[in-house]
Amino acid sequence: MPDQPSRAVVAAGVLAMFLFSANFAATGHALAVGLSVPDLVLIRYGVAGPLFLALLVRIGLGGLSLGRAAVLAALAGAPYFLLTAAALRFAPAVHASILNPGGTMVFAPLLAWWLLRTPPETGVRIGLPVIVVGLLLIGWAGLGEGGRQAWIGDLLVLMSGFNWALYGVLMRRWQVSGLRAAAIIGAFSLAWVPVHLLIFGIGGVVAHPAEALGQAIYQGLIAGGLAIILYSRAVVAMGPARAALLPPLVPALGVLWAWLLLGEHVSAMQVAGMVTVVAGMLCGALWRRDR
Secondary structure (H helix, E strand, O other): OOOOOOHHHHHHHHHHHHHHOOHHHHHHHHHHHOOOHHHHHHHHHHHHHHHHHHHHHHHOOOOOOHHHHHHHHHHHOHHHHHHHHHHOOOOOHHHHHHHHHHHHHHHHHHHHHHHOOOOOOHHHHHHHHHHHHHHHHHHOOHHHOOOOOHHHHHHHHHHHHHHHHHHHHHHHHOOOOHHHHHHHHHHHHOOHHHHHHHHOOOHHHHHOHHHHHHHHHHHHHHHHHHHHHHHHHHHHHHOHHHHOOOOOHHHHHHHHHHHHHHOOOOOHHHHHHHHHHHHHHHHHHHOOOOO
């Protein structure tokens, strides 16, 4: 079993979720303004990719095969982001903000049990149902909306949650450091740039320069850069089962962002859900095993 994570490690994971938490709202806003899903992938990895490529050249693959590196990049890099962004074409952002971290939370302990032979610890088993209750409180009303095709987006988002969970488990299984995993994701995802330029061109980005710049700062440097590094390091230190309790902070923090930055109404039920999610996360992440 993994050692008890330090408070600094947990804090780094929480900070990563704080940085990730605006992702669905930012993506939805960009799509509404006129940028396409491929445009967002271009912006994200066109900015983060060269930085991570330079890092990967410096630190190397650390003995990891190219095939395994490609698998990690597919699970958490450009294909993952394409899947998540495409889901917002069918389902509202509130669905994604609930089902993506919810899927990660459910699949990661099961995958860790299967692939790593590490059954969920007591804190994780207690924290999981607590977080489920919190997620339902946050998204109960919104999950009933979205139209007849919302189920397509919901399935895509659940698939993205599975991919993110498998990424964390394989990092642990293949003993890849958080920094190296983040560098692999960004560097390998840079391959999307020439594909995009050949097929789609840059007309969409040029047509919306202000939005593209804002997305470059957030998607490229913050969500696609710093947050990936922090979360990947937290997975290595905490283990995939414990670390899977962090993503459910995204919808809770997303509600907080909406209230602070957009002035959107936050119901008492949503506040209760936020508190419940945080309580469940802390229970699973910081629970001390019996000696």
